[in-house]
Amino acid sequence: MARAGFADAARAADLWESPFLAGVLAACEAGAAPDETPGTASTALIGDVARAADPDLALLSLARLGEVDPDRAARLTQVLADPAGARTNLIAVLGASVATGDWLVAHPGDVELVLRPRGGVAADPANVRALLLESVGADPDSAVPVASVRASDGSLNEMRRAYRRALLTIATEDLTAHDPEAFLPEVGAALANLAAAALEAALALARAELTDHGAGVRLAVLGMGKTGGRELNYISDVDVIYVAEPVDGADEADALRVGTKLAATLARMCSMPAREPALWEVDAALRPEGKNGPLVRTLASHVSYYERWAKTWEFQALLKARHVAGDADLSVDYLAATRPMVWEAAGRENFVEDSQAMRRRVEDNVPPAEADRQIKLGRGGLRDVEFTVQLLQLVHGRTDETIRSANTLRALASLSAAGYVGRDHAAELAACYRFLRVLEHRVQLYRMRRTHLLPTSEDGLRRLARSMGRNPLGDVPDANALMQRWQATRRRVRRLHEDLYYRPLLPATASLSADEVSLDPEAAKARLQGIGYRDPAGALRHIKVLTEGISRRAAIQRQLLPVMLGWFAEGPDPDGGLLAFRKLSEELGGTHWYLKMLRDSGAAAERLATLLSSSKYVADSLMRTPEAVAWLGDDRELTPRTPEALAAAMNAMLLRRDDPTDAAQAVRFLRRRELTRGAIGDVLADVPVTTCAAVISPAADMALQGAVRIATQTATAELGLDADPSRFLVVAMGRLGGAEIGYASDADVLFVHDPRDGADPKQAQDWAVLVATTIASLLGKTGPEPVLPVDSQLRPEGRQGPVVRTIDSYAEYYQRWAQGWERQALLRARSVAGDNDLGERFTSLIDPLRYPADGIDLAEIRELRRIKARVESERLPRGVPATHHLKLGRGGLSDVEWTAQYLQLCHAGTTETLRTTSTLEALAAARDANLITDSDAEHLTAAWELATRLRNAIVLSTGRVSGQKVDVLPSERGELAGVSRLLGYHAGHARDLEEDWLRTARQARVVMEQVFFG
Known part of the structure; x- marks a missing residue:
């Protein structure tokens, strides 16, 4: 008995030896085939009972049934002795429910209901109504x-008996x-x-x-x-x-x-x-x-x-x-x-929020001791499924009669068919709901009592697991497996509940009128005019293209657009946002993830609407890199990649490419991905300055590193050499050297090489020149990927000097001919690509020049001031007010950077903290060293940061990455509005941005004149 699976083996043995059950076993043997091994038939019956949800309960109930009504004992014996008959029905029912066993003992005639063939x-x-009415x-x-x-x-008793008999039939077919x-x-x-x-x-x-x-x-x-x-x-x-x-x-x-x-x-x-x-x-x-x-x-x-x-x-x-x-x-x-x-x-006002709050109240009222056993009310329980389905129905059912079923599973299927829930999500939620409901039914069937709690005893869990039967996900053979599936189901339900129930689309959709949700043309046109679209008729054409037809794509677009139209209108260019959305949807609408992510993600749809209506640069970038839209649903994807991660990705791509052009395109593609990532982060976070250092400059560094790797291999092959004849180095200069470049910046560099021992100096120079020109060509050639113009004009002798020099040539030049502006330029020098040892040697070479131990003399100071004045008078574009040019104007980037660099030239020889390529770090160090006051440092920093943010915002808003306007505060109302919105100003307050810039620049200019020209 113990081996068969009976918990109380001794009692089981006694019961099998009771008169009724002993007679049943004898009948089994008597009815066995002549060639069947003795004991096989009776063992089979014992095995059937042992496979019941609760074998001991099934056996006890069989014994009670056989003894309570001797007149029916023969009929029961006949049923139990026939392995091909209905005995499995009887055993299954008696083993799963003590209440059902008690009912049959009290009403033995109802056993026939259990023995009927299955019939639905x-x-x-x-x-059913007639049956119950006739009972009274x-x-x-x-x-x-x-x-x-x-x-x-x-x-009354007759009615209840009729009810119980019908209930018994249902339970039998269920079990x-x-x-x-x-x-x-x-x-x-x-x-x-x-x-x-x-x-x-x-x-x-x-x-x-x-x-x-x-x-x-x-x-x-x-x-x-x-x-x-x-x-x-x-x-x-x-x-x-x-x-x-x-x-x-x-x-x-x-x-x-x-x-x-x-x-x-x-x-x-x-x-x-x-x-x-x-x-x-x-x-x-x-x-x-x-x-x-x-x-x-x-x-x-x-x-x-x-x-x-x-x-x-x-x-x-x-x-x-x-x-x-x-x-x-x-x-x-x-x-x-x-x-x-x-x-x-x-x-109704706050309808969705009230529904969500009600669900949380229900959840909070679950006693803590029951939380992990609650099938109905707890986290991941039945209520999570039901509330999710009902909220989706109520929000979307206003205009869609197909989803108005009162039945949870049918409603879920219709929500999926209409595109409100993804097919996989609906299937997963339905499977979880069925499992939880069957679990709830089995718990209640045991004693026919109202409960929604899993049992706590091992025996109770074992019985429950064995009563669940087979299912599409496999057997649930024991308590441990049941509990594992229970916990996994709760987690899945909770995840889906939170994804669907707390969609940002729901409260936004609920806040719209039925006409707005249905996209009725007249109502839509009036709404578009009212919320700021300049061309409502054009917008309606886009809407029609996106939503017409009976495809699943069109169905999901009909859910998204009523809400997204409002989100587009919150940006400075709703018409442009909708047009960009149409183009992007035409590009990506056939993919399996695009519309699904926008519908199901907690933030993706609103983020996309914000990006497309705020930034032409991002809109263009997403069209070029459509897979980047997937990042909007995952905050981790929007996190800037580390230099190490970029280097690893570049290395993997270059290893798979032999052609230099293809390899360069791969490097530029990686840079574009990072610029897109940075631009998305900028627009969604009001254009922070940190993006320069976190995304734009590292992406440029990576591109230069990849270009050096490709160019050295290409030059060596073109010249027919067996190995590189020289070590090669790229030194970042200017804003790139300070890791401060923006979206529209060039890459200012110096090229350095050092011939290897035994190499022919002319051949090494020719090779180095070819490497340098190849780098500029690879990164600057027009193509599908954005260019990175490489500018080496800050080299010794400027445009008149050689593109690349040996390190010895640099040493000789700087020792004999270095001018003040060249010392100043070297303050931003940073080794960025190529030979690391050569980079350290070059840094050691220039440090005494840029950080002179005794500072700079009066003659050099006068020369610096003369050059600065000449730049202000000659390089400022004609017709541009000096107050509005962000780089060269009064209080602009040039003023702040020249002031910081002047302090470095004068004091970095004795103040080590000033030895940095970063403008902001230099200003902070000067303040800490009491070279400027806290107030002066604050004014200079504020002007530099605002100018940097403005330059990036101009590129992001307009999509322009070149031309003089990139450095000029817009005067045209629409452009200024777009830039101001990116910097966090409210609609209608664009002129506040202009006033803030003029004030900030004026304060910085006062400091600059006192410190630099003082």
């Missing part, structure tokens, strides 16, 4: 059925289903049909209690909750709402009094003590005003309440209302009056 339990509701002697065909026998005379989870909808529908029939029979009993049978009132009973959705549990409160109307000529007050008496008596018939067990509680708490309101109201009273006082949750509850008993025509009138309110409820 979701029978015609009319047949009422005529099912009567317009107002009345019980022929009063409850006290036995009809013997090959796939209980697939069979679940039939079980839920059958239980709901049975509950509705019981309510009808109870109402017939209630009428029989009145002398006139309630002739003056029409009473309708509407099922709510799981009863209304035809997805009822075995044991659950049955939620109802009562509606009463006086019969023609009757007094309304009298009708309400009689209707209330009928409703109260109906509820008592279902739950009052009697010889047969009660069915369940009839719960009318969902009625207007809840338990504080009248039990029965007229239709007009219901409508008045819902129009004036109803809360959000009451409309959510009404979604599942359906007729279950009483006057069907009155129920039809009730539903016709209230259904429009249900589908208009989402337009």
Whole structure:
């Protein structure tokens, strides 16, 4: 017995030796085939019992059944001795439910219901209704059925017996289903049909209690909750709402009094003590005003309440209302009056937020001790699925009648078919819901009690696991496997609930009118005009192209666009944003992830709308790099890549490419990806200065490193050499050297080489020149990837000098000929690509020049001041006000950088903290060394940061990456508005940005004149 699986082996052995079961085993042997090994047939029966959910319970119940009714013992013996017959039905039912075993012991004749062949339990509701009404002697065909026998005379018990027999049939088919989870909808529908029939029979009993049978009132009973959705549990409160109307000529007050008496008596018939067990509680708490309101109201009273006082949750509850008993025509009138309110409820203020808050309250009220066992109310439980489905229905069902089902699984399927939920998400959520519901059913079936908690005992969990049967995900053979699947299901449900239930699209969609959601052309045109589109007719054409047709793409676009139109309008260029969205959707709409991500992501759709309506640069970048749209749904993808990560990605791409042009395109592609990543981050975070150092400069460094690698290999091959004749180095200068370049900056560099031992100096020089020119060509050639112009004009002798020099030549030049401006330029020098040892040697060479121990003399200071004045007078573009040029104008980048560099030249020889290529770090070091005041440092820093942000914002807003306008504060109203919005200014406050810049630049200019020209 122990090996077979019985927990109490000794008792099991005793039971098998009891007279009835011993006779059954003997009958098994007697009916065995002649060639069958003795004991095989009886062992097979024992094995069948041992495979029950609870073998000990099944065995005990069989023994009790055989002993309680000797007249039926022969029939039971015959059934149990036949392995091909219905004995598996009986064993499965008795092993899963002690309550069912007790019922059969008390009503042995009902065993025949268990032994019937399977035939489908979701029978015609009319047949079930007739069965229950006939049990109380009422005529099912009567317009107002009345019980022929009063409850006290036995009809109540007959009704309950009829109910239990029907329930037994449902449980049998459920417990013997090959796939209980697939069979679940039939079980839920059958239980709901049975509950509705019981309510009808109870109402017939209630009428029989009145002398006139309630002739003056029409009473309708509407099922709510799981009863209304035809997805009822075995044991659950049955939620109802009562509606009463006086019969023609009757007094309304009298009708309400009689209707209330009928409703109260109906509820008592279902739950009052009697010889047969009660069915369940009839719960009318969902009625207007809840338990504080009248039990029965007229239709007009219901409508008045819902129009004036109803809360959000009451409309959510009404979604599942359906007729279950009483006057069907009155129920039809009730539903016709209230259904429009249900589908208009989402337009109420804070509807979505109220629904979400209600779910959180339900969750918070779960006792902590039960939280990990709650199948229904806890995190990842049934309520998560139900609330998710209902909220999606209420928000989108205003304009889409196809998703208005009261049944959770059917509603989920229709939401998926209409594109509101992804197919994979819907399938996953449905599978989880079926598993949780079957789990809940099995827990309740054991003692036929209302509970939603997993058992705590090992035996209880084992029985529950074994009762689950087979399912598409495999067997659940033991308690550990059950608990693992339970926890995994909770996690999956919770993840999907949070993804779907808290979509930003939901409150935004709910805030729109039905016409706006439906994209009705007239309403859409009026809305577009009202929220700031310059060309509503053009916008409507884009909308039509995106939404027309019956494809899934068009269906999802019809969900997205009503909300995204508003998000586009929050940017400075809604028309441009919508046009860019159309182009991007035409490019990506056929991919499996694009529209799905926009619909399901917590932030992607709103982010995309913000980007497209705010930045032509980002819009163009996304068209070139459409896969970057996927980053918007994952914050990790928007995080700048480290230099190490960029180097690894570049190395991997170069290893796969032999052609220099292809390799260069790969390097430039990586740079474009990072610029796109940085631009997205800038637009979404109001253009922070840190992007220069975090994204733009590292991307340029990576491009130069890749170009050096390609160019050296190319030059060596073109010259027919076996190895590189020289070491090569690229030194970053200017803003690149300070890691401060913007989206429109060139790459200022110096090229250095050092011939290897034994190499021919001329050949090494020719090779180095070819490398340098190849680098400039690879990165600057026009093509599908953005160019990075390489500028070496800061080299010794400027354009007149050689493009590349040996390190010895640099040393000789700087020793003999270095001028003040060259010392100044070297302050930003930073080794960026090529030979590391050569970079260290070059840095050691220039450090004494740029950080002179004794500072610079008066002559050099005068020369620096002369050059600065000449730059201001000669290089400022004609027609551009000096106050508006961000680089060369008064208080612009040049003023701040020259001031910082002047302080470095004068003091870096003795103040090591000034030895940095970064402008802001140099200013901070000068302040800390008391070379400038805190106020002066603050003014200079503010001007530099604002100018840098403005230059980047101009590029991001306009999409221009070259030309004089990149460095000029826009004067045209539209462009200034776009730039100001990127910097965080509210709409209509563009001139505030101009005033802020003029003030900041003026303060910086005062400091510059005091420090530099002082």
